[in-house]
Amino acid sequence: xxxxxxxxxxxxxxxxxxxxxxxxxxxxxxxxxxxxxxxxxxxxxxxxxxxxxxxxxxxxxxxxxxxxxxxxxxxxxxxxxxxxxxxxxxxxxxxxxxxxxxxxxxxxxxxxxxxxxxxxxxxxxxxxxxxxxxxxxxxxxxxxxxxxxxxxxxxxxxxxxxxxxxxxxxxxxxxxxxxxxxxxxxxxxxxxxxxxxxxxxxxxxxxxxxxxxxxxxxxxxxxxxxxxxxxxxxxxxxxxxxxxxxxxxxxxxxxxxxxxxxxxxxxxxxxxxxxxxxxxxxxxxxxxxxxxxxxxxxxxxxxxxxxxxxxxxxxxxxxxxxxxxxxxxxxxxxxxxxxxxxxxxxxxxxxxxxxxxxxxxxxxxxxxxxxxxxxxxxxxxxxxxxxxxxxxxxxxxxxxxxxxxxxxxxxxxxxxxxxxxxxxxxxxxxxxxxxxxxxxxxxxxxxxxxxxxxxxxxxxxxxxxxxxxxxxxxxxxxxxxxxxxxxxxxxxxxxxxxxxxxxxxxxxxxxxxxxxxxxxxxxxxxxxxxxxxxxxxxxxxxxxxxxxxxxxxxxxxxxxxxxxxxxxxxxxxxxxxxxxxxxxxxxxxxxxxxxxxxxxxxxxxxxxxxxxxxxxxxxxxxxxxxxxxxxxxxxxxxxxxxxxxxxxxxxxxxxxxxxxxxxxxxxxxxxxxxxxxxxxxxxxxxxxxxxxxxxxxxxxxxxxxxxxxxxxxxxxxxxxxxxxxxxxxxxxxxxxxxxxxxxxxxxxxxxxxxxxxxxxxxxxxxxxxxxxxxxxxxxxxxxxxxxxxxxxxxxxxxxxxxxxxxxxxxxxxxxxxxxxxxxxxxxxxxxxxxxxxxxxxxxxxxxxxxxxxxxxxxxxxxxxxxxxxxxxxxxxxxxxx
Numbered sequence: 001x002x003x004x005x006x007x008x009x010x011x012x013x014x015x016x017x018x019x020x021x022x023x024x025x026x027x028x029x030x031x032x033x034x035x036x037x038x039x040x041x042x043x044x045x046x047x048x049x050x051x052x053x054x055x056x057x058x059x060x061x062x063x064x065x066x067x068x069x070x071x072x073x074x075x076x077x078x079x080x081x082x083x084x085x086x087x088x089x090x091x092x093x094x095x096x097x098x099x100x101x102x103x104x105x106x107x108x109x110x111x112x113x114x115x116x117x118x119x120x121x122x123x124x125x126x127x128x129x130x131x132x133x134x135x136x137x138x139x140x141x142x143x144x145x146x147x148x149x150x151x152x153x154x155x156x157x158x159x160x161x162x163x164x165x166x167x168x169x170x171x172x173x174x175x176x177x178x179x180x181x182x183x184x185x186x187x188x189x190x191x192x193x194x195x196x197x198x199x200x201x202x203x204x205x206x207x208x209x210x211x212x213x214x215x216x217x218x219x220x221x222x223x224x225x226x227x228x229x230x231x232x233x234x235x236x237x238x239x240x241x242x243x244x245x246x247x248x249x250x251x252x253x254x255x256x257x258x259x260x261x262x263x264x265x266x267x268x269x270x271x272x273x274x275x276x277x278x279x280x281x282x283x284x285x286x287x288x289x290x291x292x293x294x295x296x297x298x299x300x301x302x303x304x305x306x307x308x309x310x311x312x313x314x315x316x317x318x319x320x321x322x323x324x325x326x327x328x329x330x331x332x333x334x335x336x337x338x339x340x341x342x343x344x345x346x347x348x349x350x351x352x353x354x355x356x357x358x359x360x361x362x363x364x365x366x367x368x369x370x371x372x373x374x375x376x377x378x379x380x381x382x383x384x385x386x387x388x389x390x391x392x393x394x395x396x397x398x399x400x401x402x403x404x405x406x407x408x409x410x411x412x413x414x415x416x417x418x419x420x421x422x423x424x425x426x427x428x429x430x431x432x433x434x435x436x437x438x439x440x441x442x443x444x445x446x447x448x449x450x451x452x453x454x455x456x457x458x459x460x461x462x463x464x465x466x467x468x469x470x471x472x473x474x475x476x477x478x479x480x481x482x483x484x485x486x487x488x489x490x491x492x493x494x495x496x497x498x499x500x501x502x503x504x505x506x507x508x509x510x511x512x513x514x515x516x517x518x519x520x521x522x523x524x525x526x527x528x529x530x531x532x533x534x535x536x537x538x539x540x541x542x543x544x545x546x547x548x549x550x551x552x553x554x555x556x557x558x559x560x561x562x563x564x565x566x567x568x569x570x571x572x573x574x575x576x577x578x579x580x581x582x583x584x585x586x587x588x589x590x591x592x593x594x595x596x597x598x599x600x601x602x603x604x605x606x607x608x609x610x611x612x613x614x615x616x617x618x619x620x621x622x623x624x625x626x627x628x629x630x631x632x633x634x635x636x637x638x639x640x641x642x643x644x645x646x647x648x649x650x651x652x653x654x655x656x657x658x659x660x661x662x663x664x665x666x667x668x669x670x671x672x673x674x675x676x677x678x679x680x681x682x683x684x685x686x687x688x689x690x691x692x693x694x695x696x697x698x699x700x701x702x703x704x705x706x707x708x709x710x711x712x713x714x715x716x717x718x719x720x721x722x723x724x725x726x727x728x729x730x731x732x733x734x735x736x737x738x739x740x741x742x743x744x745x746x747x748x749x750x751x752x753x754x755x756x757x758x759x760x761x762x763x764x765x766x767x768x769x770x771x772x773x774x775x776x777x778x779x780x781x782x783x784x785x786x787x788x789x790x791x792x793x794x795x796x797x798x799x800x801x802x803x804x805x806x807x808x809x810x811x812x813x814x815x816x817x818x819x820x821x822x823x824x825x826x827x828x829x830x831x832x833x834x835x836x837x838x839x840x841x842x843x844x845x846x847x848x849x850x851x852x853x854x855x856x857x858x859x860x861x862x863x864x865x866x867x868x869x870x871x872x873x874x875x876x877x878x879x880x881x
Contacts, residue, residue, distance in 0.1 A: 015080040018871050019134060021879035022319045026122030026193065028200035029090075029291070029322035030880065033130050036085040036097065041072050043087075047094040052116045058151040059113050061173075075099070081138055082108075086131050088123050091286065091321045098127040100135055100143065108135060110143040110178075112154070122193065124157045129190060129877035132163070132180050143178040162186030191425075194878045195399050201324045202392070202400035205292040206335045206382050208267035209238045211344060212259055212290070214281050215272035215297075216242035216250045223296055224272035225251060226346050227332060234334075234343035234350065239264055259284040268292045270332065270344050275299025275307070278314060278328070286321035293318060294344055295327035296363075301388045302329050315390045319880065324396075330387025331366035336380060337406060345385065347371075352602060354379020355408040355490045357401040359394050361415045363387040369413065369479065376592030378487050379603055381406040391880070393418050395426055402430045409489045410436045411482055420765045421874035424471045424789055431472030432635065435489050435627055438475050439482050440464065459763055459787065466787035466803070467766065470796060472630045474623050484620040487593055487609040492582035494628040500621065501546035502527040504556035504614075505534040509586065513554055513614035520622035525550060532560050536571035543575040543583070552582045552625070554617050555608075558589065569596035569608075577606045582624070584617045585610045636793025641830060643674030646837050653840045656865045661842060666861035669841075673830045677858045680705070680746040686727040692745040693726055702729045704737060705744035707845070707862060719748060749857055753850035754809050754819055758828065760790070760835040760844040767872040768835035772800040772828060775848045779806045792832035797825040810851060819851040827856050842866040 020034040036044075048056075048067055056064050067075070078085050078099070085099035098112035110131065114123050135143065147154050155174065159165050163186050164179040211231060215224035224242075228251050231240050241262045242250035249255050256262045259269060259281065269290045271281055275297050285293060300311035311328060318325045326333055332345030336353045343350050347367045351374040358373070358380050360366045366385040373380060381404065384397055394412050401407045410430070417423055417440075427436055468475045476482050500522050504510035510527035517524035528546065530538045539555065546553055553576070557568050565588060576583035577599070587594060587610040597608040611617040649672035656664050667677040681692040682705050693700040704715040715737065717729035726745070733743055755775030763769050770792060773785035786803040788796045801810065801824055812818035827849065835841060843864035850857045 015084075016137075018876070019086070019130070021130065021877070023088075023126045023130075023878055024194075024197040024201050024324075024880060025126070025322075026120075026197050026200070028197065028202075028204045028324070029121065030201070030319045030324065031088045031090050031095065031123065031126075031322065032320055033086055033088050033127060033879075035080060036076050036078060036087050036099075038073075038076050040076050040087065040094065043089075043092070043094045044072055044076055044097070047097070047115060050115055050117070051113065055113060055116055058148055058154065059111065061148060084131065084134055084138070086127055086134070088127055089320070090118070096123040096127055098124070098131050100131060100140070102138075102140060103144070106139065106141040108140045108143055110145050112157075119153070122197065124154075125161060125193060126878055128157060128161050132161075132178075133876045136180055136182075141180055143180060145176045145178075146173045147176060148172075149174055160189065162189030190878060195402070197878070198396050198399040199403050201292075202384075202396050205268060205294070205324060205326060205392070206333060206342065206384075206400070207337070207340050208292065208342070210241065210265060210267050211236065211238065211342075212241040212243055212256075212262060212266045212269045213272065214243040214259060214269055214285075216244055216255070218244070218247050218250055222272075223346065224270075226348075227270050227272060227296065227344060228253070230343045230345060230348060230350075233348070234341050236341050236343070237339060238267075241266065259288045259290065262288065266290045268294065268344065270294045270296060271328075272296050275310060275328075279310070279317065282314060282317050282323070286317070286323065290323060293323050293325045293327075294330065294332050295325060295387075296330055296332055296346060297327075298329045300328040301390065311388060311390050318391065325391035326384060327363075327387040328390060329363055331360070331363040331385030333385070334370075334380070334383040336382065345370075345383070349374050350380075350383070352377075352379045354381060354603065355406070356380050356411055356486055357397065357404065357407040357409070358383045358411045359397045360385045360413040361387075361389055361394070362413060365413065372479070372483060376483060376487060377595070377598075377603060378483065378490065378593050389416075389418060395419060395422050398423075398426045398430055398436070402426075402433065408434060409486050410434055411486055412436065412438045413479065413482070414438060414440045417765065419874060420467070421767045421789065421872060424467055424766070425874060427468075427471035427473050428635075431627075432631060435624075436473045437482050437485050437489070437623075438468065438473050439477075439479055440468075440475060459761065459766065459769060460783065462783065462785070463769065463771070463787040467769070467789060469630075469803075470788050470799070472627065474627050476623065480616075481619065481623075484609075484611060484616055485623045488582065488584060488620050488624055489627075491593065491603055491605055491607040491609060492584070493580055494631070495551040495582050495621070495625050496628070497551040498522045498625050499549070499551045500524045500618070501550035501553040502556070503530065503539060503542045503546060503553060504528070504558075505530045505532055506556060506558050509556045509558060509614050513556065513586075513618055516615040516618035517622075520618055522618065522622055522625060535564050536567040539568055540571040540575050543572065547575070547579045547581055550581070552584070552621055554584050554586070554614060554621065556586045556614050558586065562588070566596055569594070572608055573597065573599065573606070576608065582621070583608055584621060586612070586614045586617055589613070633795055636795035638791050638793055641674070641833055644830070644833060645672045648672045649834065649838060653838050653865060657840060657867055661864050661866040663862060663864050666844060666846075666863040669834070669863060670846075670858070670861055673834045675827060675830055675858060677861045678746060680744040680860070682742060682744045683730075686730040689726045689730050689743070689745050690723045693720065693723075696745060696747045698722070699748045700726065700745050701748050702726060702733060702743055702745055704733065705742040707847070707860075709737060709741065746859060749850050749852065749859075751852045751854070752817055753852040753857070754816060755848040756810075756824070756851055757785075758831055758846040758849050760831060760841060762835070762839055762842045762866075762868070764869070767874065768832075768839065768841075770800070770828065770832050770835060773804050774806040774809060776806065776809075779804070788832070790832040790835035792829050794825065794829065796832070797828040800828055801825055817853055820854055820856055821851075823854075823856040824849075824851050827858075839868045839872060840865050 082102040088096040095118045096114040100108035100110045102108045167176045213228045216228040242255040244255045247255045301308045335342040507529045514524040593603040599606040683689040699721040702717045759771045768790035771787045
């Protein structure tokens with residue numbers, strides 16, 4: 001089958017840009033979804049000509065050899081409101097179409113057709129997801145479909161999408177009705193399909209049956225020949241095809257002048273040609289039927305606007321023809337599975353077989369990372385360097401490694417987050433099965449890596465740490481810590497708690513370890529000092545005695561005179577092998593999975609990791625203890641909340657939206673979520689202040705009404721119980737703040753309370769994020785805030801309340817009375833629900849929120865409304881990017 005590569009110009013259309021999407025199909029290939037356009041008439045004719053008689057019969061309930069010109073016009077001209085049709089394209093060809101026609105205000109009839117050659121690839125399911133989202137935007141709540149009883153495929157698609165479905169048989173057809181209200185089941189179905197499809201798309205890259213290296217030159221040291229030699233050196237289990245326009249052989253292997261000239265199938269192509277020649281090679285790969293690309297060539301997004309345009313074109317063409325792309329400007333991919341033995345990278349040194357999957361966004365750093373892993377003897381299952389990460393990202397690898405039985409631990413080196421909300425969703429699920437250890441650079445500078453997606457700029461780096469914590473991700477400061485934590489997770493069991501036993505033949509090192517435990521929040525026991533001459537028997541006896549009463553053991557073996565290391569190592573392994581508790585070592589100051597401390601010839605479960613110093617061992621253990629504690633917490637559910645009127649809240653928001661962001665007083669909006677804001681009256685004179693106090697009830701407070709001025713110390717006068725006090729306070733504040741200061745009167749809270757601050761920000765990358773902190777001046781200055789993604793589970797709310805450093809003030813410490821923590825958690829859950837429901841709320845500040853002994857009182861609330869640029873990155877149906 002031939003391919004045409006002129007994809008055409010994008011026409012001006014009257015539909016939102018987010019109705020177009022690249023999607024991954026169930027077999028790992030890609031397709032493009034978009035609304036149909038009048039110019040698709042010939043494309044529709046060609047599509048229809050390739051359909052089988054059975055497919056046509058099921059769609060039109062009878063034979064119809066061809067579509068008339070009038071029918072073509074009707075099907076390709078839609079209004080994008082009452083009549084919408086979406087098509088799936090691969091290359092320039094239409095392979096499926098789905099449409100709805102509104103038949104009454106909240107109901108539309110739906111039908112779809114998939115080309116026979118592409119049935120069974122999940123095209124219909126993903127199109128139905130997208131059409132349902134489009135319909136909801138247009139106020140359609142139900143789809144109906146008339147299906148012939150023999151059309152089991154269509155009925156299966158409609159039933160399995162996850163929406164509430166009903167069916168009845170009449171007049172020879174089955175009428176199916178789908179309620180399009182998003183349900184938890186529908187969301188689970190969508191997530192499950194996304195997971196399987198994206199996992200499969202990465203499996204095709206990491207387990208190819210054959211590899212072509214395009215640009216493999218004859219001169220040693222070139223990029224292409226380096227990849228070729230590394231493939232051959234790793235003894236890749238499939239055929240390798242060098243591609244060179246002139247050479248007959250490269251590195252002793254027969255070469256081909258083009259990808260299309262290769263006489264065998266090609267699953268994966270590594271592109272090492274100059275940047276301006278990459279697009280042409282991608283077209284050749286599409287024509288050949290290649291299923292994945294690794295672009296090691298540079299000269300793309302990292303070079304500026306021109307390179308970025310070239311990179312976008314590369315991804316557009318690759319996805320259009322069903323290919324996933326690693327790179328460009330990347331190191332490559334590797335898979336140590338003995339059945340594959342793939343080293344399609346520029347790195348000659350690949351670690352041995354291990355239980356760790358490793359993703360590096362940096363190509364330049366990748367070689368050094370692989371060397372360090374190899375030096376530690378730790379091993380990897382697979383490795384991907386994404387470079388500019390134009391297509392394949394860390395989120396894709398998470399989906400793959402979640403299912404990979406050869407991977408127990410996931411390591412990510414990230415310079416930016418392309419879709420942080422999706423990352424958080426995936427990580428929260430996957431972390432409960434396999435730990436994820438992340439190094440996220442840019443935490444202090446927040447610089448934008450050239451050619452990559454921008455870091456999260458709307459939130460401080462502490463927010464990123466909070467969101468990682470919510471998802472169960474272990475965030476570490478540097479690569480050394482990442483490897484330290486990984487070797488513990490990969491080969492030792494998780495600790496049950498923070499109690500640490502210390503065994504050493506050096507009193508000084510044992511004390512250092514004990515101090516490190518205390519600093520890390522662990523609970524060290526009294527160190528057992530065996531003396532400098534202690535041998536294997538002494539260490540074995542000490543471990544056997546300690547293990548029942550602790551959750552982990554750090555064994556320190558640093559003899560002044562080397563000699564019996566093998567015996568000590570063997571005893572440590574013997575005692576620890578079946579104890580079910582992690583054992584770490586500082587073994588003669590060596591780093592990694594030492595041969596002496598391994599189970600078997602390569603590291604296996606039960607092998608003991610060694611660290612250069614006891615402090616490093618303790619630091620790694622502390623990370624793992626915190627992760628084990630997170631795993632013990634229930635995952636949490638988003639339960640129904642009483643007293644919520646989302647429809648009323650949306651009316652308030654829509655009525656306040658304009659072309660520019662608008663700030664509103666948020667009392668009415670919060671009332672829709674069962675939250676009350678105490679009224680405050682703005683006053684312009686002492687007498688107005690007295691009159692307001694009479695209406696609100698004594699005693700009152702007088703305070704600065706301007707939100708910025710209110711953050712300053714000394715801008716509130718408390719306990720005013722009479723007119724004279726109000727007048728005196730008014731004069732004092734005007735003198736302090738200026739004659740034009742805006743002041744407000746509010747009834748005083750009748751009980752001792754702790755001031756807190758609750759906020760929401762609609763971040764461009766994360767979506768709705770809830771923050772919480774105490775309202776004391778010191779806490780504000782120190783930015784003692786914690787963050788969670790909305791909506792919040794009960795567990796999320798509890799973590800928000802307990803995570804700030806000043807949180808003990810809420811629990812009766814330092815002379816403060818215990819406060820109504822449950823009421824505070826309920827408020828946070830309601831605010832989180834509001835934030836998730838209303839993306840138009842760009843900012844919401846509840847300041848202050850006073851938490852008393854029996855209730856929570858909101859004294860001030862302001863919101864900023866703004867029209868969203870588009871749907872949230874992880875909202876709606878499946879899409880790439």
